[in-house]
Amino acid sequence: GDSVTQMEGPVTLSEEACLTINCTYTATGYPSLFWYVQYPGEGLQLLLKATKADDKGSNKGFEATYRKETTSFHLEKGSVQVSDSAVYFCALSFKAAGNKLTFGGGTRVLVKP
């Protein structure tokens, strides 16, 4: 079946540092790829997405590029803020299969001032 693997955390950074969270996937076909973010005590929010190879999703200074050849969708931000402290989830879905999401295990990020 489909699966998503992302780096385990926690990741601890200082403010203004660069952040990279690795995500790779296994799927039959070409899924849509997503990054969701969960702030403390809240539900999940869509951060960005990409629906086909070489697409780049971006939002709030975060970026991720859909790499078909390496089946990856790594999340990057050039300068993190304390407010970026959260849990980040990589996920995939197929629209033809009811948009059911398959998630990675999540990566907790803590940004210190």
Added chain:
Amino acid sequence: DAGITQSPRHKVTETGTPVTLRCHQTENHRYMYWYRQDPGHGLRLIHYSYGVKDTDKGEVSDGYSVSRSKTEDFLLTLESATSSQTSVYFCAISDSRLPLGDEQFFGPGTRLTVL
């Protein structure tokens, strides 16, 4: 914010008791989902619905049942709760008929503790 509410938001119950969680949406979205969130596992799909009275199993459906008698409500029932069902439960919605139809919108979650 998408109009999704979950009730109750917190519940403590005892092993062997039945529990029903409710998800309510005001968006008229076709698809509704129940996920559970556990440390190290991310979120895993329990059941989903693709229309009124149309439901299907997800990855971790054992011990759970669902019902959808109207578009706006999706109920998750634990017939006889066990400690392994202690988790945070999230409801989500989507609608592939819409321009951004592959996106899911999540509710605030229900924290369930089974003693």
